[in-house]
Amino acid sequence: DSGVTQTPKHLITATGQRVTLRCSPRSGDLSVYWYQQSLDQGLQFLIHYYNGEERAKGNILERFSAQQFPDLHSELNLSSLELGDSALYFCASSRTEAETQYFGPGTRLLVL
Amino acid sequence: AQKVTQAQTEISVVEKEDVTLDCVYETRDTTYYLFWYKQPPSGELVFLIRRNSFDEQNEISGRYSWNFQKSTSSFNFTITASQVVDSAVYFCALFLAYSGAGSYQLTFGKGTKLSVIP
Numbered sequence: 001d002s003g004v005t006q007t008p009k010h011l012i013t014a015t016g017q018r019v020t021l022r023c024s025p026r027s028g029d030l031s032v033y034w035y036q037q038s039l040d041q042g043l044q045f046l047i048h049y050y051n052g053e054e055r056a057k058g059n060i061l062e063r064f065s066a067q068q069f070p071d072l073h074s075e076l077n078l079s080s081l082e083l084g085d086s087a088l089y090f091c092a093s094s095r096t097e098a099e100t101q102y103f104g105p106g107t108r109l110l111v112l
Numbered sequence: 113a114q115k116v117t118q119a120q121t122e123i124s125v126v127e128k129e130d131v132t133l134d135c136v137y138e139t140r141d142t143t144y145y146l147f148w149y150k151q152p153p154s155g156e157l158v159f160l161i162r163r164n165s166f167d168e169q170n171e172i173s174g175r176y177s178w179n180f181q182k183s184t185s186s187f188n189f190t191i192t193a194s195q196v197v198d199s200a201v202y203f204c205a206l207f208l209a210y211s212g213a214g215s216y217q218l219t220f221g222k223g224t225k226l227s228v229i230p
Contacts, residue, residue, distance in 0.1 A: 002156070033217065043203065043220040056216055090157060097216045098209040103149070103157035 003027065004104035006091050012110045018079040021107045025072055025093030031055075032074040033094075033101055034066055038087040049074055050097055081111045114139040116206050118221035125194050126229050133189045133224045135204030141165075145207040146180065146187045147218065152200040160202075163187065194228045201225045 003026035013019055025032050034046040036059075045058035049068035060066075063081075068074045078085060088108050092101035115138040125131045137146065148160040161171060163180050171178045175192045191198055205218040 002159075031216075035218070042222050043218075045217040045219070048216055058217055088155065092157075092218075100147070100159055100162050101218060102159055105156045108155070 002102040002104065004091060004093050004102055006089075006104035006107050008107060009105065010108050010110075012112065013081060014112055015081055015083060017081050017111075018077065019081065019109065021076040021078070021089055021091075021109075023074045023076070023091030023093075023104060025074070025091075026095075026102060029093035029095050029102075030072065031094045031097050031099075031101075032068055032072070033092040034060075034074070034076050035090040035092065035103075036087050037090060037106070038084075043090075046076070048097075055097065078109070083111050085109065086111045114141075114144075114206050114208065114219045116204050116219055116221035118202075118204055118224050120224045121222070122225045122227070124227045124229060127196060128193050130190060130192050131194055131226065133191075133202050133204075133226065135187045135189065135221060137185050137187065137204070137206045139206060139208065141208050141210070143209060145209065147205040147207065148178065148187075148189050149203045149205060149220075150200045151203065151223070157203070160189075191226075194226075196228050196230050199226060199228045 005024045030051045037043045046060040048056040066076045088106045090106045091104045094101045117136045144165045150158045177190045179188045201223045203223045204221045208215045
């Protein structure tokens with residue numbers, strides 16, 4: 001158990017819908033990262049927050065957004081969902097920006 | 113831009129055999145970190161090791177060992193006397209720790225699926 005929690009574990013929804021994925025980092029960790037794992041793209045970095053501030057964006061679609069709250073938990077919002085958004089979404093956290101990232105169990109999203 | 117290549121897509125070994133998973137990386141930066149993560153069938157990503165670019169010493173942890181060679185930009189992972197529980201997908205990743213494009217994010221290889229047959 002890495003100490004990073006993600007909810008929900010599974011999510012099934014329909015095209016066009018909007019979902020919110022939630023992540024609670026390890027106690028004391030200030031950095032939160034979101035990654036997407038799909039069969040065709042592999043593991044890809046989406047976005048990074050540090051102590052509430054957005055620090056870097058990767059291959060994140062405009063339909064996706066995220067934020068980190070004052071209590072350091074983070075949410076990833078996915079809207080206007082398409083079939084291709086079906087994937088495993090991981091959250092990771094680290095104590096500072098340069099330290100090892102520990103991953104949560106992931107949220108498996110299926111868009112029908 | 114940085115890149116990580118894991119040329120072996122799938123490997124099958126018989127239990128107790130040794131197996132080496134290859135990882136080759138590309139970066140123009142001199143300061144970076146290399147990682148290995150394990151993804152068992154249950155799906156979570158488990159951290160195994162982190163090395164920084166200035167430390168080329170090989171590392172051993174039980175049945176696991178890692179060989180880092182900057183001259184060939186490789187960071188290979190060997191499992192000695194493999195066990196069924198080692199069956200998983202293994203990912204090599206590169207991390208740049210500076211304030212610039214591509215920094216503070218893991219760049220992953222495509223992964224190597226290891227199957228250990230009893």
